[in-house]
Amino acid sequence: MNYLKKGMLKHISDKIFLAFHKRIKPRIVCNFVKEKGITCGSAAGIFVTYKNLSKSDYISQLINSINTIKTENTKSLITEKIHTLSQEDIKDIEDNCGLKVLNGRSEIVDHIPYLLREMCRLRKRQLNEKEIIIISDNTVLTKKLTVNMARYLRFLTIMSRDMTFVEKLEKEVLSETGLSLQTMGKLDRTVQNFDIIINMTSDVSLDTYNIKRGAIIIDISIGRVLKKVNNNRKDLIIITDLLFANNGILKSNPEVFSFDNKIPSYIYEGIKTQDNINPVAIRVNNKDYSIKELVDTYYGKSRNSSVFLLK
Known part of the structure; x- marks a missing residue:
């Protein structure tokens, strides 16, 4: 107004x-x-x-x-x-x-490997020891994320009902990274085996009681359909967005409208430059943290339920 x-x-x-x-x-x-x-x-x-x-x-x-x-x-x-x-x-x-x-999903997909590797570095853990599942939306974004993640992992599972998509993806990942994907046609109780769940689709439902204690859920579906999963599971870490630095390259009338110093992915997609490549904050359970703040808050010494301390 x-x-x-x-x-x-x-x-x-x-x-x-x-x-x-x-x-x-x-x-x-x-x-x-x-x-x-x-x-x-x-x-x-x-x-x-x-x-x-x-x-x-x-x-x-x-x-x-x-x-x-x-x-x-x-x-x-x-x-x-x-x-x-x-x-x-x-x-x-x-x-x-x-x-x-612009919805920012491609920006989040591009930065997920960096985010997870940085979190593991701060915890002195290895990302390739973690069990990760990607719930597919059968688009080029899932394909891109899967190939990029496969370069750093020993265990990666894809859940999709589209077997044609899965078969093509399996071949591409094996050819480009040497990793053999595990596949699922539907979510079942084995979801409790996964340390990290990356959700791409709006057509998904998770039984919260089957999710591993202290698991990370990265929800980049349209509409962020899993953002309230932790309402009855406070140990779950729900990441719904990445925030980037606004370097002020765009000038406007601040009395009328201006961008915040930290901007969400969907805005970053429209104004990004080479000066602000990596995210400066993460939106977790509706609060914003730097990566270090997130690790200190959820995975500090007083926390024994960290996904990075569990296997």
Whole structure:
């Protein structure tokens, strides 16, 4: 709502704006400028409030608004409500707006090997001793993650109902890394054997009582469907996002809109540079930690249930 409060309008109360929010039209509120004054993006004011707004209404209004204010140079869209959207919602927006909706999943996939290796380094443990399962969404992201992870592991399992996808992936991983994948067609009680679960799909259900004590779950599904798994298992570590440093390369009007110093993966995907390659924080159980803070908090000397102390 701050984008509306300029000039004399800054003296108007929020209640007045909310009362007339349906009459307020979407608009570009500021541009993002790189060095030499090159405009590389814009911030749009579309919703004054989300109160009493259903998801279908949100998507409909978003599509109509974006199509009204986008330019021929607009290629992608960042929306703060990304984690409330399903794959079908995102496809609907992309098809109707002709833009790519950035969700940050590719950035997380790229950095998972670094994250896990760094956590193990801080704990003086070996990542290749851990049992890891990837719950597949049968896309190129699962393929990329599997090949990258296989380079560091002795044990890696893929769960997928698509046997054609699995067979192709097995051959590629063996050819590129020499690792022979283990495969599963469905999740069963053997899930309790895994130290680390990486979930890629929104079509999954985990029986929390079958998950290994102190296990790490990295959920990068659309909608983060496993983010509440630890509601009745406080020993589980649920990682739902990586945060990156905002190096300030994009300039804007801070009174209207500006990025935080640490930005989530879906924003990083749109503004990343070579200066901020590795994540600076991890979102775990709805709180943000540096990797060292995470290790100290969950795997410190007072914690004997660490996944890195269990085999």
